[in-house]
Amino acid sequence: MTDSFSCINPRLSTIGDCAIKYPMSNILQPIVKRSAESLAIEALKAHVLSGLVMPGQRLTEAALSAQLSVSRATVRTALHRLTLEGLVHQIPYTGWEVARLTAQDVWELFTLRSSLEALAARLAAGHPKDKTQAAVSGALAQLEHACRGGNPSAVAAADFELHKTIIRLAEHRRLSEQYHLIEQQTRLYIHSSNALIPEPSQILAQHVPIAEAILLGRAARAAKLSERHNIEEGQKLVAHLKSKEGSHA
Numbered sequence: 001m002t003d004s005f006s007c008i009n010p011r012l013s014t015i016g017d018c019a020i021k022y023p024m025s026n027i028l029q030p031i032v033k034r035s036a037e038s039l040a041i042e043a044l045k046a047h048v049l050s051g052l053v054m055p056g057q058r059l060t061e062a063a064l065s066a067q068l069s070v071s072r073a074t075v076r077t078a079l080h081r082l083t084l085e086g087l088v089h090q091i092p093y094t095g096w097e098v099a100r101l102t103a104q105d106v107w108e109l110f111t112l113r114s115s116l117e118a119l120a121a122r123l124a125a126g127h128p129k130d131k132t133q134a135a136v137s138g139a140l141a142q143l144e145h146a147c148r149g150g151n152p153s154a155v156a157a158a159d160f161e162l163h164k165t166i167i168r169l170a171e172h173r174r175l176s177e178q179y180h181l182i183e184q185q186t187r188l189y190i191h192s193s194n195a196l197i198p199e200p201s202q203i204l205a206q207h208v209p210i211a212e213a214i215l216l217g218r219a220a221r222a223a224k225l226s227e228r229h230n231i232e233e234g235q236k237l238v239a240h241l242k243s244k245e246g247s248h249a
Contacts, residue, residue, distance in 0.1 A: 036070050036071075036074050037074055037077045037078060037081075039070075040068055040070055040074050040075060040077070040078035041077075041078040041081050041082070043068055043078075044064070044068075044075075044078050044079065044082055044088075045082060045085075045087065045184070048082065048087045048088065048098055048099075048188075049087070049153070049156075049157075049184075049187050049188070049191070050153050051152055051153045051156065051191050052153075053098050054098065055098050055099060055100040055101065055188075055192075056097055056098060056100045057097060057098045058095060058096070058097050059079065059088065059095065059096040059097060059098065060095060060096075061075045061076055061079070061095070061096075064079075079096050082184075083096075085183075085184040085185075086099055086182075086184055086185040086188075087099050087184050087185070087188065099185070099188060101185070101188055101189060101192055101241070102241060102245070103238045103241040103242045103245060105185070106189060106192075106234060106237050106238050106241060107234070107238050109182060109185060109186060109189050109234070110189075110230050110231060110233070110234025110235070110237075110238075111231075111234070112182060113182070113186065113189075113230045113234075114226070114227045114230035114231050114234070115227075116167070116175060116178060116179050117163060117166065117167070117226045117227070117230060118223040118224070118226045118227040118230075119170065119172070119175060119223070120166050120167045120169070120170035120172070120175060120179075120226075121166055121170075121210060121213070121214060121219075121222040121223050121225070121226040122219045122220070122222060122223035123169075123170035123171065123172055123175075123219075124136075124166050124169035124170050124214050124222070125213060125214045125215075125216075125217055125218060125219040125221075125222040125223075126217070126219050127169065127171070129215055129217065131169070132169050132214060132215060133215060135165050135168070135169055136162075136165060136166070136169070136211050136214055136215055137211075137215070138165075139158070139161055139162040139165040139211075140162060140204075140207065140208070140211045142158045142161065142162075143155070143158040143159060143161075143162050143203070143204055143207060144204055145158070146158035146159075146200075147200035147201055147203060147204045148200075150200055152191070152194065152195065153191075155194060155200055155203060156187065156190045156191045156194055157187075159190050159194065159203060159207070160186065160187050160190050162207055162211070163186075164179075164183075166210075166214065166226075167179050169214075189237070192237055193233050193234070193236070193237045196236055196237065196240055206229055206233070207229070209225050210222060210225045210226050210229060213225055
């Protein structure tokens with residue numbers, strides 16, 4: 001991949017300058033005090049979403065307590081929170097494990113995502129370009145940067161952030177609230193879906209037309225491309241999981 005998106009879509013020059021800029025400031029930021037439970041939740045969530053732990057892998061309170069240097073009660077609170085977010089399953093009388101996405105889970109997620117994200121893309125495309133340019137171009141640039149680096153966790157994080165950016169740009173509170181309910185499971189879903197794609201450049205190429213349609217104000221096309229992307233990639237993951245489930249039957 002080159003340093004511009006033109007290698008994927010020569011018409012992407014309409015999006016404008018997508019350079020990543022990091023503003024410098026010498027202003028000290030306030031220190032935010034956070035509880036041990038909050039820090040443990042964040043650490044465990046990052047651990048699960050890193051892709052370094054496999055779906056179904058056991059999580060023990062004792063080991064996590066030692067690694068995080070917090071009490072088992074704090075770890076238990078964090079695991080309960082992750083259970084509510086769909087990242088961890090509690091097995092009665094046994095313990096905890098990283099959530100597994102079944103073919104049914106993925107079907108439910110991609111059919112719901114395809115509707116929510118298509119609406120978001122349509123609404124975002126209806127806003128003036130000066131309201132969407134920086135956010136969409138910046139998120140797309142971050143995805144390109146991650147794809148060039150080739151780290152699967154970074155790619156999945158940037159992939160999700162682009163989708164979440166479009167949700168925010170829709171400026172639809174109830175839509176955002178519904179999307180929040182599946183947000184963490186969507187992160188797991190993206191990790192699993194991207195693992196089926198051999199080259200990171202293909203992941204970027206899937207998202208460029210959606211971003212372009214939004215910035216060109218082509219609402220119907222943006223919605224159609226977003227829906228198609230979710231359905232096509234979702235169906236591939238469902239087929240993959242069904243084949244695995246069948247082999248274990």
